[in-house]
Amino acid sequence: MERFDVVIVGGGPAGSAAAHAAAESGASAVVLEKGVPRADRPDRLGPDSTDAAGILDYWIDIMGIHPDEMPDGVVLSTLDRAEFVGPNEALTMRETGFDTSYDHFGYCMNRARFDDFLRDRAEDAGAEYRVKASVRDVETDLDGTPRHTVRLASGDDVAGEFLVLADGPQRQVTNKVLDRYLAFDITDRLATTKVNHIAYQEHRRLPEEVAREVEGAITFWWGYMPGHTAYPWIFPNDDNVARIGLTMPIGLDLSAVEAREKYKLLRDSDERVPQGKEYVRRLLEQEYGDEYDVEEDFPLVEDRGKTKGTETYSISSTRPIDSPTGAGIAVTGGAMGATSAFHEGGDHVAVRTGAIAGELAASGDLSAYNDRWKDAIGDEVRRNVAFADVVRDYGPDDWDRAFSIARKLMSASSNDSLFKMGKIRSGLSAARFVTNYKKTKRKFRGDRYVQLSEDEYAL
Structure with missing residues (x-):
């Protein structure tokens, strides 16, 4: 049976980022990816890549990879604005309001090429990336060395001291693994x-x-x-x-x-x-x-x-979860619910959480993972969770009203950003809109946006 320091289930952005960080830190790491064929990846199997909106300027800094580092063909077009169209009202946003390292509003990309870039980057650092490696189950012995034995559909086993779950929002392996550490059925919280x-x-x-x-x-x-x-x-x-x-x-x-x-x-x-x-x-x-x-x-x-x-x-549409780090397990990206339907995916948070998990696993101690990912992407997650909660029951008329108010807010802020608004000089309706958002965001202060906390796992 093969043994590695870090075994990673899933070869998308989170999994490849975890492999890169682990290998770069000197650990042995393997990515297990079942591999799917795609028309835009004709000569190579890889993850079930899904093109989302792209990457906004401040997401680049969250992700930690600048497009200048990527090969030609990953970035397809640069962006200078986002258009939000309601039934009778519309809104244009030309800046996110954050100081960033990128000169444009954002970019659209070829997701398959982006995934290949992340895979190559991980392999160049020394990680192994295996396709046609479909994971059937994971067995864990907390007192064993190594702790985790990953059972493959091929009949082979791969063992590792640390396990990174990066199998995306469908969580085919993640739910099976986490269910063993909970007093309730995992599908009570994470039914796909x-x-x-x-x-x-x-x-x-x-x-x-x-x-x-x-x-x-x-x-x-x-x-x-x-x-x-x-x-x-x-x-x-x-x-x-x-x-x-x-x-x-x-x-x-x-x-x-x-x-x-x-x-x-x-x-x-x-x-x-x-x-x-x-x-x-x-x-x-x-x-x-x-x-x-x-x-x-x-x-x-x-x-x-x-x-x-x-x-x-x-696409994940839930709030994120903590990982049972005491078992040497980190859940990343879409599998942990860090990605979001509200911002159409989330390659940036997937890469960042994967990188944190890989780095800590290589150090031999995952205990800081839940705190580290919250420090890195907590503001981004809280913002998305709050916005999604505010608009949960919106209908067509509500969206028109929201876009009309948002235009006034951006005008009052003297910039084209919804994320950072200045003094409210736009009337009572705008004040109520902002107050509702801030009240909702306070509801998720600290880490209250987490829907499954680390202390709920029984280890």
């Missing part, structure tokens, strides 16, 4: 159908005029489809190609939606929530159908994405 959103997107080539129109902007439509944190988007890439997609909660009951006639992407004939591809078609018809034939003028780019220009994937 309840704590994840589903996302769908298509890679389409845009007409020249439309490509120029959306260049530099990530665009989100809020209040157009029902469900908490449900929205379609367009993200510009390169060569007039854009990713057009949406995220929505799993299992939404359309019959329970109030004022459904106000949602522009619903139809009276809908008996259930439309499929992702139908939502995308309706968005394009609404925005461009008067001038273009959508299917002819916005063709799928079939050599991009996971398969034939499309991809479907899960």
Whole structure:
């Protein structure tokens, strides 16, 4: 049986970052990745990569990797703004309000190439990265040396003193491992159908005029489809190609939606929530159908994405969890719920949590992990959790009202940022909006945004 200092389950951003940090610190580390084929990664198996919005300027500093370090082809386009579109109101944000090391608002990237870059970086540091290494189970003996034995579907075993769980928001291995340390069923907190959103997107080539129109902007439509944190988007890439997609909660009951006639992407004939591809078609018809034939003028780019220009994937929509570090286990990235449907993914927090876990595992002591990740990304997580809580019951009219107020707030702040607002000179409605957000954020002060704390594990 092979033995390593650190065994990492999952080869996405969190797993590769953990492997890099562990190997760079002198530990032996192996990444176990089941490997999936993708149209945009034809010559190499890798993680089930999912292109999200991209990376904002201050996320770069959270992640700790500047795009200048990446090879050509990872960054597809730079951004200068975010557009938020409501049914009747709209908002443009041109700065995040943070001092950062990056000169642009952000960038969009090729996620498969980003994953390959992180993998190569880990291997260059001395880590092993294995594909077709599907994990069936993990056995842990807290008094053993090493403590963890990872059982592979192939019948092989890999042992390690420390275990980093980085298997993404579906948590196929994570839930099985953590369940053994809890007095309740792990699915009471982390059932994937309840704590994840589903996302769908298509890679389409845009007409020249439309490509120029959306260049530099990530665009989100809020209040157009029902469900908490449900929205379609367009993200510009390169060569007039854009990713057009949406995220929505799993299992939404359309019959329970109030004022459904106000949602522009619903139809009276809908008996259930439309499929992702139908939502995308309706968005394009609404925005461009008067001038273009959508299917002819916005063709799928079939050599991009996971398969034939499309991809479907899960995004964590829950609050993060602590890890049972006393057992030599760290949960990272999407598996711990640090990524978020509210900011469309979270490669930056995945990389950062993975790097912290790898560094500490290499040092021989994971006990500081839960404090370290909170110090590194706590403000980011708390902000997203608070915003998501504030807008939980928003409908189309609420989004219009919010965007109208937000424009006033940004004007009062003398900049184009929603994250850092100055004195409120915009009336009672704006004051109430900010007060509600600050009150909600206080509710999650300290580490109260954590939904499963370390002291709940029985070791």
